Amino acid sequence: MPPERHDIELRVNGTTYRRSVEARLLLSDFIRHDLLLAGMHVGCEHGVCGACTVLLDGIPVRSCLMFAVQSNAHDITTVEGLATPDGALHPVQQAMHEHHGLQCGYCTPGVLMTMTAYLQDNPSPSEDEVRDALSGNLCRCTGYQNIVDAMMAAAATMREDAP
Amino acid sequence: MTTQFFGAPVKRNEDRRLLTGQALFVDDVELPGMLHVAFLRSQVAHARIKSIDVAKARARPGVVAVYTADDLGAYWQPGPLLVPPPPIAGIVFHQRTQVPLAKDKVRHVGEPLAVVVAESRYLAEDALEDIDVDLEMLPVVVDIEAALDASSICVHDDLASNVSAHVRQTKGGDIRRAVANAHTIIKRRFRYEHGISSPIETRGVVANWEPRAAQMTIWDTTQAPVFVRNGLAAMLGLGERQVRVIVPFVGGGFGPKIMMFYPEEVVLPWISMRLNRPVKWIEDRLEHFFATTHERGQIHDAEMALDADGRILGIKDVFLHDAGAYDPYGLTVPINSQCTLLGPYVVPAYDSTFTAVFTNLPIVTPYRGAGRQHGVFVMERLLDLAAHELAIDPADIRRRNLIPADAFPYNNEIIYQDFQPLSYDSGNYEPVLDMALDAIGYAAFADEQKRARDSGKHLGIGVACYVEGTGIGPYEGARVQIQANGKVSVATGIGTQGQGHFTSFAQIVADQLGVDVTDVDIVTGDTDRFYWGAGTFASRGAVVAGNAIHAASLAVRHKALKLASDAFECAEDDLVLADGRISIVGIPEKFIRLGDLAQRANPMRGAVKPGTEPGLESTQYFGPPGGATANGVHAMIVEMDAETFDLKILKYVVVHDCGTVINPMILAGQIHGGVAQGIGNAFFEKLSFDDQGQLLNASLADYLLPTVLDVPRMELSHTVTPSPLNRLGIKGAGEAGAIPVGPLFAQAIESALGLKEKRVELLEIPLSPSRLFDLMQVRA
Numbered sequence: 022m023p024p025e026r027h028d029i030e031l032r033v034n035g036t037t038y039r040r041s042v043e044a045r046l047l048l049s050d051f052i053r054h055d056l057l058l059a060g061m062h063v064g065c066e067h068g069v070c071g072a073c074t075v076l077l078d079g080i081p082v083r084s085c086l087m088f089a090v091q092s093n094a095h096d097i098t099t100v101e102g103l104a105t106p107d108g109a110l111h112p113v114q115q116a117m118h119e120h121h122g123l124q125c126g127y128c129t130p131g132v133l134m135t136m137t138a139y140l141q142d143n144p145s146p147s148e149d150e151v152r153d154a155l156s157g158n159l160c161r162c163t164g165y166q167n168i169v170d171a172m173m174a175a176a177a178t179m180r181e182d183a184p
Numbered sequence: 185m186t187t188q189f190f191g192a193p194v195k196r197n198e199d200r201r202l203l204t205g206q207a208l209f210v211d212d213v214e215l216p217g218m219l220h221v222a223f224l225r226s227q228v229a230h231a232r233i234k235s236i237d238v239a240k241a242r243a244r245p246g247v248v249a250v251y252t253a254d255d256l257g258a259y260w261q262p263g264p265l266l267v268p269p270p271p272i273a274g275i276v277f278h279q280r281t282q283v284p285l286a287k288d289k290v291r292h293v294g295e296p297l298a299v300v301v302a303e304s305r306y307l308a309e310d311a312l313e314d315i316d317v318d319l320e321m322l323p324v325v326v327d328i329e330a331a332l333d334a335s336s337i338c339v340h341d342d343l344a345s346n347v348s349a350h351v352r353q354t355k356g357g358d359i360r361r362a363v364a365n366a367h368t369i370i371k372r373r374f375r376y377e378h379g380i381s382s383p384i385e386t387r388g389v390v391a392n393w394e395p396r397a398a399q400m401t402i403w404d405t406t407q408a409p410v411f412v413r414n415g416l417a418a419m420l421g422l423g424e425r426q427v428r429v430i431v432p433f434v435g436g437g438f439g440p441k442i443m444m445f446y447p448e449e450v451v452l453p454w455i456s457m458r459l460n461r462p463v464k465w466i467e468d469r470l471e472h473f474f475a476t477t478h479e480r481g482q483i484h485d486a487e488m489a490l491d492a493d494g495r496i497l498g499i500k501d502v503f504l505h506d507a508g509a510y511d512p513y514g515l516t517v518p519i520n521s522q523c524t525l526l527g528p529y530v531v532p533a534y535d536s537t538f539t540a541v542f543t544n545l546p547i548v549t550p551y552r553g554a555g556r557q558h559g560v561f562v563m564e565r566l567l568d569l570a571a572h573e574l575a576i577d578p579a580d581i582r583r584r585n586l587i588p589a590d591a592f593p594y595n596n597e598i599i600y601q602d603f604q605p606l607s608y609d610s611g612n613y614e615p616v617l618d619m620a621l622d623a624i625g626y627a628a629f630a631d632e633q634k635r636a637r638d639s640g641k642h643l644g645i646g647v648a649c650y651v652e653g654t655g656i657g658p659y660e661g662a663r664v665q666i667q668a669n670g671k672v673s674v675a676t677g678i679g680t681q682g683q684g685h686f687t688s689f690a691q692i693v694a695d696q697l698g699v700d701v702t703d704v705d706i707v708t709g710d711t712d713r714f715y716w717g718a719g720t721f722a723s724r725g726a727v728v729a730g731n732a733i734h735a736a737s738l739a740v741r742h743k744a745l746k747l748a749s750d751a752f753e754c755a756e757d758d759l760v761l762a763d764g765r766i767s768i769v770g771i772p773e774k775f776i777r778l779g780d781l782a783q784r785a786n787p788m789r790g791a792v793k794p795g796t797e798p799g800l801e802s803t804q805y806f807g808p809p810g811g812a813t814a815n816g817v818h819a820m821i822v823e824m825d826a827e828t829f830d831l832k833i834l835k836y837v838v839v840h841d842c843g844t845v846i847n848p849m850i851l852a853g854q855i856h857g858g859v860a861q862g863i864g865n866a867f868f869e870k871l872s873f874d875d876q877g878q879l880l881n882a883s884l885a886d887y888l889l890p891t892v893l894d895v896p897r898m899e900l901s902h903t904v905t906p907s908p909l910n911r912l913g914i915k916g917a918g919e920a921g922a923i924p925v926g927p928l929f930a931q932a933i934e935s936a937l938g939l940k941e942k943r944v945e946l947l948e949i950p951l952s953p954s955r956l957f958d959l960m961q962v963r964a
Contacts, residue, residue: 043306045306046306053211053212054214057214058205059205059209059211059212060204060205060206061205062209062211062384062385062435063211064384064385064386064435064469064884065469065883065884066468066469067469067883067884067885069883069884069885070384070884072384099205100203100204100205101204101205101206103204104204110200110203110204114203114204117199117203118195118196118199118200118203119195121195121196121849121850121852121853123199123202123203123682124436124682124683124684124853124857125383125384125385125433125434125435125436125681125682126198126199126202126203126207126433126435126682127209127383127384127385127433127435127436127682128384128435129202129203130205133203152892152893153893155891155892156891156892156893157891158892159384159884159889159891160384160892161381161382161383161384161436161438161857161860161861161889162436162682162853162857163853163856163857163860164853164856164857164858164859164860164895164898164921165856165860165891165892165895166856166895166897166898167852167853167856168892169892
């Protein structure tokens with residue numbers, strides 16, 4: 022029996038894609054291997070590590086816990102959509118660079134997506150609040166300290182940049 | 185203007201690619217016609233294979249091929265021994281290495297039985313369900329003590345017992361004489377388990393045989409690309425120049441990614457050659473828990489003899505080491521335990537014997553610390569127990585036993601993992617202890633603890649010392665080349681997994697060649713870009729490859745200055761190399777850009793003089809005579825909930841000496857990450873096997889990696905005692921953060937809960953709230 026397929030249309034980083042996908046295809050696999058937006062990574066495929074986090078209509082979701090078909094008619098942002106088209110880094114990306122918030126960089130796209138959304142919701146977080154927001158993203162390299170520092174700095178920059 | 189990059193907290197060159205999602209990892213490799221591979225893995229730990237029926241799987245639409253061990257023919261061979269046994273008298277070592285696909289027996293859960301190749305990973309995994317395996321179950325060897333009973337079944341049928349290795353090393357003559365005059369003898373049994381490295385990126389392999397070019401290209405998450413290239417070329421019947429191993433960006437390694445050959449590394453290239461198609465396998469997280477190597481447990485029966493002043497007279501230790509089902513990494517882990525136990529202390533007599541034991545559990549190979557933790561735990565706990573017995577302050581008993589600064593190089597006589605005598609090249613230990621005690625507020629803590637206790641809070645303090653042998657041989661090499669665009673290209677054979685090599689190596693080059701650090705492009709781990717090398721392990725990358733890069737940079741610098749002095753008809757001493765150009769002293773407008781000089785070094789016309797080489801390029805190698813020994817002290821204050829045993833780290837201090845520092849920002853990151861893994865090991869991460877060798881917590885929801893809520897802010901400081909063994913004076917730092925955290929937890933928890941008074945001793949790691957509860961119940 023041939024697998025059930027669905028036609029979907031969605032926007033990713035401002036571009037509209039139309040594809041036919043198998044019902045069981047994970048959103049993470051679809052984004053990485055069909056759309057070839059491989060910046061977001063897969064770490065556990067059971068929703069714990071947070072590496073595959075993308076924004077679905079502005080809200081962080083674990084793309085390994087969704088099917089591609091569920092993204093139909095939605096708007097997705099991946100790490101490739103964070104910097105401006107002229108290459109200027111988002112304040113969260115810039116702060117991660119300034120504060121050495123990444124080592125191997127594998128969990129980093131998930132951290133960036135989780136925290137850009139969070140800092141938009143809470144522009145003036147305390148360190149404890151930042152830690153709470155980050156607690157669903159596992160990093161095995163950094164011990165988190167520099168990520169926390171980067172997020173506090175990014176929040177300050179975003180407050181200054183806000184109109 | 186000349187900037188000194190070496191020693192500065194230079195921001196990383198590699199960050200931009202990683203932050204914008206443009207860095208290539210193995211799973212990002214997409215090739216036309218690529219097939220996907222899934223492995224059928226044993227669900228039981230010990231069984232004889234009666235038959236494997238793959239007919240139904242082969243018939244499934246989308247499946248291209250299914251293979252078992254029989255299909256591999258002569259290609260089926262046990263893997264090589266990575267590290268042969270060291271030259272120690274009387275050593276026993278039984279080499280039994282892993283196989284590509286299990287043939288007669290399965291020896292641990294997760295051992296591969298068959299492999300499916302299909303048009304997608306989804307289809308390949310579907311077909312795994314179609315394979316019918318008939319197994320005859322065997323008793324399972326899990327417990328390392330029971331494994332040595334005469335009645336135990338053998339993991340390897342052709343051996344008389346489950347002994348993988350037996351090694352005795354001694355120092356300072358007969359231990360009985362040293363102990364005879366002891367004032368106090370402390371004797372205990374210690375258990376230390378280390379877990380899995382669990383990088384956020386699992387392992388992966390892509391193999392692409394291009395028949396028309398007769399070239400094999402392999403993308404691999406390995407930490408040792410050159411060895412993988414050499415081994416696979418031999419196995420595949422190819423020349424080494426026909427095989428290219430590329431290690432792209434790797435999402436963390438921490439040791440297990442250096443193991444080779446993993447079955448998947450052997451099988452994927454063979455499949456690609458057989459099908460003339462590129463093939464990909466990416467380990468999923470469940471597979472990672474069984475198919476990637478672990479580090480696990482040791483049981484130490486250790487005794488320490490001391491005089492009345494708390495000075496160590498001698499230590500006797502007999503320990504068992506869980507090797508797992510195979511022992512491809514030789515004796516590196518237990519040798520590290522045996523050697524690192526001695527730590528920064530004067531131990532006049534030492535008698536250490538270990539037995540490595542085969543079990544029906546996944547293979548044990550080095551994971552960050554690589555057995556050092558086990559030894560450090562035993563030593564630090566013995567000192568704590570002795571301090572209590574002799575009524576000496578725990579910090580003070582450590583101070584009394586430190587190797588004095590004028591005793592270096594300090595030879596511990598026994599043989600280390602690099603086959604050299606365990607000799608500490610340099611060190612100055614007491615100031616490191618002083619700084620740590622000062623930073624943690626040791627002197628004031630007793631009062632603080634009492635005040636807190638009066639208000640119902642349970643505070644505890646811990647202080648632990650360690651040394652770390654780093655930067656071992658054999659060698660690394662590097663090629664440094666100035667290109668016509670003025671940028672510098674550097675290639676070295678080691679792979680990189682996030683250590684910042686693209687920056688720290690660039691700093692070394694930039695200073696020698698007078699260019700900006702962003703103008704230095706580093707290539708690591710591509711065997712076609714640099715042919716020779718060993719790999720990234722044992723905290724050796726910065727030390728060994730760093731010094732090779734330094735040597736090659738110096739050679740290019742001399743070439744450039746020589747060429748410019750010819751061009752300007754002046755002495756080399758009259759030239760300045762800075763800002764990407766060579767100019768004449770005092771006449772800055774008279775200059776030649778390095779890029780132009782590089783072009784001039786490769787002329788279209790005219791004779792190149794005999795004995796000279798074209799281009800501004802040099803390849804140099806560095807091999808250290810022995811390892812460089814780093815040292816440090818960690819100190820911690822915790823608050824414990826006396827009922828739930830919830831633990832909160834209030835303050836964490838690391839004082840560390842790894843010689844000359846290339847980049848303090850990157851160094852701090854290495855320490856932070858190491859401590860986080862140490863915390864995981866000490867209080868969160870436990871591989872829970874049942875008596876059938878089944879791992880009961882094989883998911884990240886059950887095997888708990890520390891989160892940002894579990895890892896505290898760390899206060900770091902450093903002393904600098906350069907290594908005399910290399911020109912840059914550097915020592916390795918990759919593993920230091922992880923090594924002493926276990927004994928630190930044990931000490932701080934005992935202190936917080938007043939366990940000495942309650943006569944509860946913490947003699948094991950990992951601990952956890954529930955384990956503490958159990959230990960207290962037993963006592964009660």
